[in-house]
Amino acid sequence: PKDRAALFLVVGFGSLVEEEHERGIAHIIEHLGFSATKDYQNHEIVKFLESIGAPFGACQNAYTTFDRTVYTLHIPTDKEGLWGEALRVLREFAFFTRISEEDLEKERKVVLEEWRESRSAQGRLFEQYITALCRGSKWGERLPIGKEDVIRNVTAQTLRDFYSRYYHPARMALIAVGDFDGAAVVQSVKDLFGLAPEEIQPLSRTPMPPERPRHAVPDSDGVTVTSSTDRELSFAQGMVDCKRPKQDLKSVEHFRKRMTEDLFHKVLGTRLLKLTIEPKGPRNFFMVSTETGNPIPPLNTMNITMAPLPGRMRQAIRGIAEEIERVKRFGFHEAEVDRAKRTMLADYEQEYIERDQRPSESFAEEYVSYFLDDMPAPGIAQRAAVVATIMPSISSSDIANVAQDFHFGQNVVVKLATPPLSLWNPLYT
Secondary structure (H helix, E strand, O other): OOEEEEEEEEEEOOOOOOHHHHOOOOHHHHHHHOOOOOOOOOHHHHHHHOOOOOOOOOOOOEOOOOOOEEEEEEEOOOOOOOOOHHHHHOOOOHHOOOOOOHHHHHHHHHHHHHHOOOOOOHHHHHHHHHHHOOOOHHHHOOOOOOHHHHHHHOOOHHHHHHHHHOOOOOHHHEEEEOOOOOOHHHHHHHHHOOHHHHHHOOOOOOOOOOOOOOOOOOOOOOEEEEEEEEEOOOEEEEEEEEEEEEOOOOOHHHHHHHHHHHHHHHHHHHHHHHHHHHHOOOOEEEEEEEEEEEOOOOOEEEEEEEEEEEOOOOHHHHHHHHHHHHHHHHHOOOOHHHHHHHHHHHHHHHHHHHHHHOOOHHHHHHHHHHHOOOOOOHHHHHHHHHHHHHHHHHOOOHHHHHHHOOOOOEEEEEEEEEOOOOOOOOOOO
């Protein structure tokens, strides 16, 4: 948008590199950046954000995941001097976050409150889901929110050691998207961020940067089922994931394969919607959908998500599996495929028409994936052109063959969650 810009500082590490006694400190360091730095004291960065009308709050200015920490600023570009200050703030996050015992004690309460909020029903379900999906790998043992006892007791020195080790200039990127003079911004970034690792004080960095971890998720035998009850749930939920390694997306052929999968989910979704609204037999679910999921970077799962009716969990799972088996045996009708193609083409055309209104942060997130995940960032115009070119070459049999990736005999993780048995929920068992 005119006179606006999004600035992202990307750090290539998150909770995955934490040791057992450090669980949660990547997230704590993210918080401390807004508390105090070398040049900004007593939440002056927060005051700066408020003064320019930038949004500020939980997950609005930074986030920490398994393998990255990202700081974000949304600024007006028509005010003199803001560019320089915004870039200096990001440099403070990158090199000069102050981590004293006093700073840490002030921030513990905030982080503990976020930890408590993560213990909601959906938070507990997510933890159980990731643990089951990633069993046998570090991904299932390093949730970014961390552990309560670490948040309460970790020392500032432990955080300083982590910060100086992993906030390394060779493992960071500065992303700027918006309405500005690109050459001038690039020069400003070079001037402000062009420090050698050993020149960063008081917490200098080593000349050799740390390597980003590449932990794989091991195969699982047969079907792994985890189930739980939660008093905060008002209805049952189920997820089925057929695990697959991350699928490459580096060529037109790879993009064609992903588009074929998207068309499959669109056509199958229409069939499943009919089963939800106008079932031929007993109705089994409120909601059901399928997608090519990316729950963590090394996995692209074939995912089924559902909300079954009371007492219909097994019937719901069976009904979805039967529908997928029907596609494997008999494929899709040409009319179904044509409708899905027209809908998808219309979506890409609409995206192209509205390309100038697309928020800058959505482009910035693409560049985050380009930097950290080796994912392409082709831009809206090029993506729309590729879609229009390759869409006619995708046949109904190509789309139906995607059903073969739903292997229900190996590498399957099923997560079921229900409200507890009670007078109000007598059938959710």
